[in-house]
Amino acid sequence: MVQPFLDMRIGVVGGGSWGTALAHLLADKGYTVDWWIYEPDLAQRIRETRENDLFLPGVVLSQRLMPTNELQKAVAGKDLVLVVVPSHVMRTVTSEMAPHLQNGTIIVSASKGIENSTLLTMSGVIRDCLPNLDEDRLAVLSGPSFAREVALGMPTVVSVAAREPDCAQKVQAVFATPAFRVYTNDDLVGVELGGAVKNVIAIAAGMVDGLGLGLNTRAALITRGLTEIRRLGRAMGANPRTFTGSAGVGDLVLTCTGDVSRNHTIGKKIGQGMQLADLLQEMRMVAEGVKTARSVYNLSLRLGVEMPISHAVYRILYEQLAPKEAVYQLMTRDLKNELDED
Ligand SMILES: NC(=O)C1=CN([C@@H]2O[C@H](COP(=O)(O)OP(=O)(O)OC[C@H]3O[C@@H](n4cnc5c(N)ncnc54)[C@H](O)[C@@H]3O)[C@@H](O)[C@H]2O)C=CC1
Numbered sequence: 617m618v619q620p621f622l623d624m625r626i627g628v629v630g631g632g633s634w635g636t637a638l639a640h641l642l643a644d645k646g647y648t649v650d651w652w653i654y655e656p657d658l659a660q661r662i663r664e665t666r667e668n669d670l671f672l673p674g675v676v677l678s679q680r681l682m683p684t685n686e687l688q689k690a691v692a693g694k695d696l697v698l699v700v701v702p703s704h705v706m707r708t709v710t711s712e713m714a715p716h717l718q719n720g721t722i723i724v725s726a727s728k729g730i731e732n733s734t735l736l737t738m739s740g741v742i743r744d745c746l747p748n749l750d751e752d753r754l755a756v757l758s759g760p761s762f763a764r765e766v767a768l769g770m771p772t773v774v775s776v777a778a779r780e781p782d783c784a785q786k787v788q789a790v791f792a793t794p795a796f797r798v799y800t801n802d803d804l805v806g807v808e809l810g811g812a813v814k815n816v817i818a819i820a821a822g823m824v825d826g827l828g829l830g831l832n833t834r835a836a837l838i839t840r841g842l843t844e845i846r847r848l849g850r851a852m853g854a855n856p857r858t859f860t861g862s863a864g865v866g867d868l869v870l871t872c873t874g875d876v877s878r879n880h881t882i883g884k885k886i887g888q889g890m891q892l893a894d895l896l897q898e899m900r901m902v903a904e905g906v907k908t909a910r911s912v913y914n915l916s917l918r919l920g921v922e923m924p925i926s927h928a929v930y931r932i933l934y935e936q937l938a939p940k941e942a943v944y945q946l947m948t949r950d951l952k953n954e955l956d957e958d
């Protein structure tokens with residue numbers, strides 16, 4: 617394994633729960649981390665209290681974390697910058713980063729989503745906004761990883777994908793700890809699609825729970841959801857093996873079964889009869905699957921990929937289809953051979 621140098625200059629962009637957990641992991645490992653936070657008062661409070669009381673309360677953060685509201689401070693002169701903001705602000709934030717980045721900085725995205733307006737995954741948005749970025753210095757990190765469990769040092773396995781093996785290995789070495797095991801992969805699009813589309817399926821799994829349906833139904837959703845992810849992946853040139861890995865089935869199982877998932881929770885509440893608009897109004901955190909459902913719907917139509925569960929989630933969220941009716945429609949589709957349709 618490539619040994620990282622603790623004098624590497626690292627910046628983290630994003631002070632939500634995942635940004636906090638990963639910034640803390642790096643600082644705990646010995647790096648000094650300049651950490652950009654969107655909310656001015658939050659950066660100030662973290663400096664004083666060493667706690668992110670908005671997005672990851674109860675975790676005592678490393679003294680080596682340097683919170684700032686100045687994006688330039690977090691990204692200028694860095695060897696590696698981790699970007700971990702909600703997908704709908706990725707374009708704005710990375711565009712603002714562009715003038716401050718030096719040549720040679722490795723950019724790692726740990727965000728999970730597909731942009732509504734362009735149907736690009738996060739690495740695509742980053743390429744758009746950082747035209748001078750060398751493709752060989754772009755990596756994505758994804759996998760089954762609830763932020764709080766990572767911050768508490770619970771054993772976790774994730775994937776880092778980059779086109780260039782040296783880059784993936786460098787990022788692997790930077791992030792890996794005895795409690796955070798990182799596998800490399802060269803399939804950027806597969807790793808990103810696994811992380812993005814599982815959020816849509818997790819909303820469906822939450823709905824199933826909210827409707828009071830059973831474990832059979834949840835297992836059916838995970839199985840058929842994985843088929844949808846694999847189909848979309850194939851149409852987009854992903855390696856199908858990625859979807860049996862941590863960024864595929866690993867993250868899908870976690871979010872479809874984990875009550876702490878924000879996507880699962882929002883699905884569950886909709887299954888219980890609550891309205892999406894009301895739920896979004898009371899949420900400070902992001903449930904990426906809500907926006908990604910729209911992107912996946914449009915992407916699947918554009919590419920001619922059959923994704924009935926994802927379409928059902930889209931129609932429930934945006935076209936008032938009743939969750940119970942959606943289950944009936946899914947269960948009474950034409951009967952098929954399981955092996956024919958992959
Ligand atoms: N929380 C988790 O366990 C995990 C999250 N992720 C992904 O990480 C990404 C970031 O999510 P979280 O850290 O969970 O966020 P979060 O939901 O905990 O917090 C929301 C974040 O959005 C930021 N924000 C809101 N408006 C903004 C704006 N206009 N400009 C810039 N930032 C703004 C807030 O400052 C805050 O950092 C998402 O794509 C998520 O899917 C991936 C793996 C695990």
Ligand SMILES: O=C(CO)COP(=O)(O)O
Nearest residue numbers: 759760761762877878879
């Ligand atoms: O992506 C995640 C875990 O891998 C977090 O899932 P939620 O955003 O649904 O909480």
